[in-house]
Amino acid sequence: MLTSKITAFDPAWSKKFEKERNLISDAFGDRLVAIYHVGSTAVPGLAAKPEIDMLVEVSNLHRTPEADRFMRSCGHIRGNDLSPEHHYYRKDVAGVRTHKVHVCPIGHLELSRMLYFRDLLRQDVDLREQYQRLKLKLEAENTAGMSEYLAGKSPFIDAVLSAKPDTGE
Incomplete structure (x- = not known):
């Protein structure tokens, strides 16, 4: 699998998200709360x-085999769980x-972490610029692949x- 290079923001990414959200939403049936x-x-x-990151919030993780089959039919492969009750799928096109x-x-911790970090980056220009500089630096210095980039x-x-x-939540 090849990893993509960092590119300038593309407004089409939101349309790609919407298209994929519509494609996969039925995988989770009545357990689906939201897709972010x-x-x-x-x-x-x-x-x-x-690479479009999606966060699916479900009421529970029951019926996972059915969801896995549906996701496979949409081109998504189940990866290793990233933490307890944190399932992960990936979709590759032409490698x-x-x-x-x-x-x-x-209620899973990753829900609040991912949404909070996204919202901070949307609101705080300085933080967004710091993060962008870090990502570009890590990409330029990367010699060991995606795991090195993510660890950085x-x-x-x-x-x-x-x-x-x-916030008391």
Whole structure:
């Protein structure tokens, strides 16, 4: 699998999200709560790898085999769970990753983390520019592939999220 290069923000990414959301929403049936556009492609003005990140919120993770079959029929392959109750699917076209789908039940920590980070990047121009510089630097220096790139971003993301104000939720 080839990884995409970081490119300038493309307004078409939101249309790609909408199209894929419509394609996969039936996979989760009556368990579906919402499907969110997350990750860098969901942040206007932020350069990103043109891989659409989606976050699916479900009421529960039951009937996973049925969802897996439906997702496969849409071109999504189930990957390893990223944490307990955090399912992951990926879609590649011609050997290039085009979509990543995270599936978590209501109340899962990753729901609030992904949405909060996305919203901060949308609201805070300075933070968005810092994150973009980091991503471009990591891509330029990367010698070991995607895992090295992701590991390089993690401390920044964790630091931003650890500063999240306690809202009592």
